[in-house]
Amino acid sequence: MINELIVNEILLSPLCIEPHFAQALAMSHLLSFSQPKSSAAPGYIKYYTVNAATGKQQTAPQPGAVGIVVIEGAIVSASDPWYGLKGTLEAAQELQAFEADPNIIGTVLVLESGGGAVYAIKPIADVMNQLTKPVVTYSRTILASAAYRIAANTDYILMYHQHGIVGSLGTMASFSDMQPMFEKWGMKFNEYYASASVLKNKTYNDAKNGDGKALIEKVLNPMNDQFIGDIKSLRGDKLDAKTPAIYQGETFMASPQAISLGLIDALGNLSDAIAMVSALANGDTSSSINSTHTKSNNPMWSIKNKFSALAGMSGLATEQVTAAHVEAVNKEIAEQKIPGVTLALDSDLSAADDAVSANASALTALNAVLGKGNEKQTLAEAVTAVTALNLTATEATAEIVALKADRDQWKAKAVSYGAKPDAEPTGGKKDGTDVIEQTNAKPSFYSEADAELDAIRAKMPKMPAK
Template identity: 30%
Template structure:
């Protein structure tokens, strides 16, 4: 590899790179400084041969041999797009004398987005063979991987540092038996070349503007053995963002994964940085499986089965179409395990709400059991309320009927009270009245029982 942007970025501290890749850059620097570099001196050839615009594998393939296509329109329907992230990750395309044309993360991200929108593609596989790379562009690239609407599976040969950030947002992660991932952390390596330059008779003179008192101060102090300012101004803030992304995409990862430690094969699965150990063929089969499950839910193209050596490929749930958030991916990964917590589901629900999904929510099994019990109590109380409401309605009706009868009775009493004879009088002879009272007929018997009763009533 010739002296190009990866080396200059590494020396300027703009890298999230696994340490094992750094000595190679330092060796190149030593060769250049001692004029013993064997790197080709000619410029990048004009019109350097570039690989196919896209790589994919169809459902009827019998091996994992990928085929290149000039455009997505040439890809057979129902295929899985395969994106290879190889070497040191840089934002822009480059040409390496060992590997030829190397697409940057900007180009790789654009290809993933184009494939995600094309009807011939039903899923993605990201094949990671990278120790990490430039800080520039890695966040955007990671967001693209996590944001695909079709299932995305990351396969790990080496997925370290910036590579781990980029690939961890996939639906599933398959790691090879010797696959390496981790190196999640932030570090700066600087070279104090002042002594070497002095031996060459060179002296560096630095002048800053009057108001540029903080210009490169953090790096200058770090080279003098005072790293506190660089750590607080750059390393810790960058690391906070890096770690937050890992926690978001892989919430069941163990605490030691965030310390910069490396994990190989099964250890990566045990640490929560991968979902299963397998081959690239297994990763492709898993992508077809996820696409098939998603197709049964959302009506997209259903994939045929791809030849697989792994009979235990996990299946997806209702959310297999990846119309979901990264936290929701974590919830699905934890489904059926004891590690699913209220905090995890809360984070997923917050992201669902932020995405405008308000008619669905995630709850834990214990919360669901509690809700079922409360629903039973509510049903019982509702039945009681309905009974009391019916009783109240009947009593209201009976009271209205009684009030009507009472009103009618009061009216009848008033009517009877207004009739004549209500105030009885006594018979008597008015003063001055000379008319004799009529005499009773001989046939009138005042001692008869009925006449006695009538007299008693009139008296």
């Protein structure tokens, strides 16, 4: 018995599929449909779990296990074991079962497909958007169109063969008009429409008759816009924005093209995919093939989302990091109200170190000019003061020399007026006139040498008055 759901999805609905895969698929199912089903059904692989450390399959999930979900062949909604097709509805249920099992830390989605029906994407994509555990895609040789759209929902994409095919991101419709063949067998077709139903099936009938304009504008273009929009939203930060062919249906070899364009993350085998799930589940971001988990309710995703500017700097060479990058990160830090943290370029820190060194040199020069005993500040205070004045060593030295000259000038004037370093109060002059009374306050030019001289004078016996 022919599975009508499979026939409709493969032959009658719009497709997101790689053309060579589509041709092979059509031939395969044509042969299958022409033969009666037997008890020797091909079947498909049901989900199972493995030990995260050894990769060995388990009879029942043990704590720390990794789940394996397999989709091979055309992307369709409904499963058919006889044709060997697992539908996305069943695969979605398997993912949900792993999500609910506390023994399972994440899933490897083994996805080997060139695409399939547009309508088969949503059932599994909706479920994947709700998962909190990491999911890693592992493909052996082909990951295209609808299959890639599903893979874009996962946290990491690995491909086994370096010559694997990746891409074919686009939407198409393919018609196989079997009516002439059936008419040759004696079948007669009659088709009538109500008088008011002038547009019923017109888009598809026009396309069948060679005019696909309405089908393209009304059906394929809107579907494709949604399809490409989803890809950009899910993986656009990794994809090379300068290569429009990515979104125009082109296919690429896994390595080096697909990797360099950001379509896949790395080459690896199933063991690598299992290890990646374990790394993501444990929050290990040090792995060379690791990436940040992107689920909205996962802590790692939350960090990346809050600090997108910082995440965007990942992988940049030193010379590529600019002041604009640093400013954007500091803005994010401020928005998250993280105290005491500021990002700075190495070059800025080096310049600051140079400035401090210059100011320290200025302090040394200042102390050399003033002489021992005249330092008025600690080193830290002096550096702060000089930094605030924004003086270089040369400027600071020149400033102190000028101050010293000014001091010496006033000192000379004071001496010429009769002042002494340790002036004592005086009374009137012999002629009876008064003079300004002096105090014991030390003048501004009073130095350590002056103090030592005063001490010596104080110890000397006073001469008797004549």
